Amino acid sequence: MSAPAPRLLGPADVRALAAELDLRPTKRLGQNFVHDANTVRRIVRLAGVGPDDVVLEVGPGLGSLTLPLLEVAAGVVAVEIDPVLAGRLPATATERAPGRELRVVTADALRLAPGDLPLAPDVLVANLPYNVAVPVVLHLLAVLPGLRRGLVMVQAEVAERLAARPGEKAYGAPSVKLAWYADARRAGPVPRAVFWPVPGVDSGLVAFTRHDEELAGDVERREVFAVVDAAFAQRRKSLRAALAGWAGSAPDAEAVLRAAGVDPGARGESLGVTAFTAIARAAGRRSVERSTPTGELDHR
Structure with a gap:
């Protein structure tokens, strides 16, 4: 018998969990939690996650995106820098998505090494803090060669920079550096209203697929x-x-x-x-x- 569909987090659930943990979202950690089921299901669908995939999720927070990922993936490795959130996430998964493979790692994604992960991921799906989105994506692609594709939610301006092409206004160093590893594209906007607390900026989705071969083996x-x-x-x-x-x-x-x-x-x-x-x-x-x-x- 297949496991029942996970019970996703709605606005009331997000606020209740935050109250339970005495959580006050901070700008420093970029804590804006998604509370809209349609949005998180859309993200999982656009990421193309399937039963053979092991997903790396960075900044799972209260688990809004983790739960629909657990529904379709072979396993999810969630990397959370906040020890309080990391400590609560396994219980949330057990309560709302029992029988799924979730591993939680309390760590800074910017310092992550392959040996820190209990499973080898091939897909990155994440709602990334705006202030570290670019360095996180580039670091993970550098240290995890098995990461073949991904979909990240970032500030709309950052999404434009990551997916920009030569000659476009937003094109810059982040665009070129991501292009070293992968082909990137915009995958749609995300409205502010789906977050708690509501951020002061718009968000967007960026999808990427790693190149089959290194661009230049003779140049570092x-x-x-x-x-x-x-x-x-x-x-x-x-x-x-x-x-x-x-x-x-x-x-x-x-x-x-x-x-x-x-x-x-x-x-x-x-x-x-x-x-x-x-x-x-x-x-x-x-x-x-x-x-x-x-x-x-x-x-x-």
Whole structure:
């Protein structure tokens, strides 16, 4: 016999749990709890979670999203930084979604390592605190190569940045860095009214699917990200000027850019992740050439 459908949390349930825990949501931890059943079911549906998936949920809070995830996934690993919330979540799952596989880890997602997780997740589904959404997503993709896809709810402005394409107004360093790992897209808005307390900003959904292959096995991620950070630190300047400090001088930056096949007069906002990778690769080759005696190069 299959387990009964979980009893999801409504507005009264969320407030009752908060009162039980003497919980006062804080802006510091980005605690805005979803209390609308249609919204959480929509998130699970858009994430495409199925019976073969192990889901990583970051910031489960009171369990509003955890419960519908437990209904369809093989298992859920919930990472919660607040020990009070982490301590209550297993009981909520037992009461409202009995017989499902839930593991709760009390930890900071920004410091998470693979060994901290009792199950190996392949999908990330989360309502992320606005102030740490970008670093959390990038950190998890970096340390969990088995994470193949995800759907995250973030501030609408952050959603635009993560999913932006070259040339778009919102395009910036977060857009390029996420593109290093995955293809991202906007997956719809989320109204303020579904949260308690009601936030002062709009929210949006971002879906991503990891690339099947690494973009560049011969270039390290940190080298590419260093180029990206330098380019967008002065985004209104040409790459020749913006990368001068990173390359050593404006002429050095121009030489690297030309070697990479990139116009030195272009701006970082016009380049995709492949072009930034080419710049980092060209800089690496230029460094090797400068440090290697001419005679040695002749014999390669």
